[in-house]
Amino acid sequence: MHAHAFDQYLYRDSFLHRLDPRVKVVGVLALILSNALLPDGSWAAFALVWLALLVANDLSRLGLWFTLRRSFVALPFALVAVSAIFSPNGTPLAEWDLGVVTLVPTNLGVIRFVSILVRSWLSVQMAILLVATTQFPDLIHAFEHLRVPRVLTTTIAFLYRYMFVLTDEVFRLIRAREARSAGLPGKKRGGSVLWRARVTGSMAGQLFLRSYERSERIYNAMIARGYTGHIRTLNPHILTNRDWLVLWAVFVLILVIQMVGWLR
Numbered sequence: 001m002h003a004h005a006f007d008q009y010l011y012r013d014s015f016l017h018r019l020d021p022r023v024k025v026v027g028v029l030a031l032i033l034s035n036a037l038l039p040d041g042s043w044a045a046f047a048l049v050w051l052a053l054l055v056a057n058d059l060s061r062l063g064l065w066f067t068l069r070r071s072f073v074a075l076p077f078a079l080v081a082v083s084a085i086f087s088p089n090g091t092p093l094a095e096w097d098l099g100v101v102t103l104v105p106t107n108l109g110v111i112r113f114v115s116i117l118v119r120s121w122l123s124v125q126m127a128i129l130l131v132a133t134t135q136f137p138d139l140i141h142a143f144e145h146l147r148v149p150r151v152l153t154t155t156i157a158f159l160y161r162y163m164f165v166l167t168d169e170v171f172r173l174i175r176a177r178e179a180r181s182a183g184l185p186g187k188k189r190g191g192s193v194l195w196r197a198r199v200t201g202s203m204a205g206q207l208f209l210r211s212y213e214r215s216e217r218i219y220n221a222m223i224a225r226g227y228t229g230h231i232r233t234l235n236p237h238i239l240t241n242r243d244w245l246v247l248w249a250v251f252v253l254i255l256v257i258q259m260v261g262w263l264r
Helices: 021-037 043-060 066-086 107-133 136-145 150-179 193-224 241-262
Strands: none
Touching: 021 043, 021 107, 021 136, 021 241, 043 066, 043 107, 043 241, 066 107, 136 150, 150 193
């Protein structure tokens, strides 16, 4: 597996790609927080956020519907909020008698549930656009500049860097198990459920030991090469007037979104 198998960065020579990563991180986090603070049923404000996302997609040269096509995969996870439909507040819309319990959906509950779905959908699109227009080392540096604890950023950076290595290790263990579990033609390979559980536990232990030994070797090699706990990047990360202008424009947009959402 290639090192970039998990990397969703897509290079383009666009306005959004050239922005300082700190501006993009702060802007995305501020917009996600703004979404969370909007009251339920702020459809005009949600539409304004989506319009801003379409403009950002166009500025990134990734396609007008780039984030839209990739965001639906996250919507099923937002369905955990389906219980909001049965909020005790609001006007009952129906009554479903399930024998043990009676479910009563309300109009305010439906509005809250749809609002949660829209918030999640928009926030996921923002995160997708951020990752697609910013290289991972630049993201880590942006978090370091924003005073995120270095231990946390370094841990995330190494986890991301060696995720593909561990995945390859898992595939090698699986291939080795299959090669040693040959059975008769037409019959299922392997033994009982207990045997499979024992083999799986052994594979997990081997993966842990190999990962631990590899981490020791990598750490010693990095210390020998002058590693001081700081991951460096070739990009200078200098805020320009354009970056400050975009940052102020984002905060003005957030102010307008909040006004539209609360003064409806």
